[in-house]
Amino acid sequence: MRWEDLRRSENVEDRRVxxxxxxxxxxxxxxxxxxxxMIVVGLISYITGINPAIxxxxxxxxxxxxxxxxxxxxxxxxxxxxxxxxxxxxVAAVLxxxxxxxxxxxxxxxxxxxxxxxxMFQRATxxxxxxxxxxxxxxxxxxxxxxxxxxxxxxxITTRFRGCSGDENACRxxxxxxxxxxVGHHVQNxxxxxxxxxxAQRASGNETESNALQVRVELQAxxxxxxxxxxxxxxxxxxxxxxxxAALQTAAAIGDDMLQRRSQGYVVPxxxxxxxxxxxxxxxxxxxxxxxxxxxxxxxxxxx
Numbered sequence: 289m290r291w292e293d294l295r296r297s298e299n300v301e302d303r304r305v306x307x308x309x310x311x312x313x314x315x316x317x318x319x320x321x322x323x324x325x326m327i328v329v330g331l332i333s334y335i336t337g338i339n340p341a342i343x344x345x346x347x348x349x350x351x352x353x354x355x356x357x358x359x360x361x362x363x364x365x366x367x368x369x370x371x372x373x374x375x376x377x378x379v380a381a382v383l384x385x386x387x388x389x390x391x392x393x394x395x396x397x398x399x400x401x402x403x404x405x406x407x408m409f410q411r412a413t414x415x416x417x418x419x420x421x422x423x424x425x426x427x428x429x430x431x432x433x434x435x436x437x438x439x440x441x442x443x444x445i446t447t448r449f450r451g452c453s454g455d456e457n458a459c460r461x462x463x464x465x466x467x468x469x470x471v472g473h474h475v476q477n478x479x480x481x482x483x484x485x486x487x488a489q490r491a492s493g494n495e496t497e498s499n500a501l502q503v504r505v506e507l508q509a510x511x512x513x514x515x516x517x518x519x520x521x522x523x524x525x526x527x528x529x530x531x532x533x534a535a536l537q538t539a540a541a542i543g544d545d546m547l548q549r550r551s552q553g554y555v556v557p558x559x560x561x562x563x564x565x566x567x568x569x570x571x572x573x574x575x576x577x578x579x580x581x582x583x584x585x586x587x588x589x590x591x592x
Contacts, residue, residue, distance in 0.1 A: 289461035290526045297384035301434075302371045303409040375439055376408060382464040383435075385526075386471045389519040393581065404474040405434040406467070426466050428473035430482055435470040452534060461531040465513055472512030476505065481587075504586040507571040511584035514575025522579070532576070536569050567592050 370380050387403045394401035407413065412421045416432025426437045446452050452459040476482050485505050489498040521527055571592075574583050586592065 289464065289531050290524070291378060291381050291460065291464070293524055294381035294520070294526065295384040295388060296370055296377065296380040297387055297403070297406070298370065298380075299387070299403055299405045300370060300376065300380045300383060301405055301407045302376055303407055303413050304371075304376075305410055371408065378460070378463075379406065379408060379437065379439075379467065382467045383471070385520045385524070386468055386516050388523070389516045390471070390475060392519065393515070397581075402433070402478065404428070404471060405432070407434055407436050409436065409438055410440070411438065426470055428470045428477075430473075430477045433474060433477070435467065435474070437467070437470075452537075459534065461527055462535050465517075465535055468513035468516045469509050471516070472509035473505075475512050476508065481505070481508070503567075503592065504589075507567055507592060508584050508586040510568050511571040511575035511586065512581070514572040514577075515579055515581060515584065517576050518579035535572070 371377060383406050387401075391401045391403070407415070407420075409420065410422070412419065413436070414420065415429045415434065415436050417427075417429040420427070420429075420436045422438040422441055425441050426435065428435050446459070452462045473482065482505070485501050489501055492498055492501075517527065517532075571584070571586065
């Protein structure tokens, strides 16, 4: 992945200790950093037992009264001040590319895109959805329109689950996908999708139906990440076939079906909340090939 030419966003807030310390170089390769956003929320939910709806809409219930204990007391960067380390610079570049892509798409549709913020933190911090902790992984909070990201999470996923076995550039694109997937949830929020789904989930009172709706939310975010990649590729030619292949390999390695098979030896489709490996690959590819929001209507699709 060739990310150096991407425009840097000014919407990155660095809450890491020292305002950028500990970011270090960009990991890559088999022992480094990287996993597609298509699998991140599913993995977090499966490992921690956190309801995906809580990850989307706030998770105070998860932390209970412990918010003050986990709140990170690190200094915050000033508005418009980009992180100085390579990891922070990379995140700012990826976020900037999502802003450029979605501003163009919304403008062509006669709408105004309001870019989300992105908070980089270490271990724990506060969000508009409650206390954020590293174990929760990257997530989007619709209450404050921000993505929360502790980059150490990706190294753990890579080493534990071998989610990225490609070279350094391939892993970097997989990591960029994490940001693009979470920004996809922000796009859903601006389109009113998250609100409608959450209302439908509450009205259903049925866990199986709620899970099925959540799968469609996640697959649409996967598709939106593909739309981002399409438009950014048109402008910068920043990825090649190896990058895409590595991202799809990541989806195959850690889909709901693969996680369940690895953990318990069998698969329970009714309990899926993020889709199978094949579904996640299919919807990312759909967005990447078409570049159109209209191709990402997972809620009308008869077959996921």
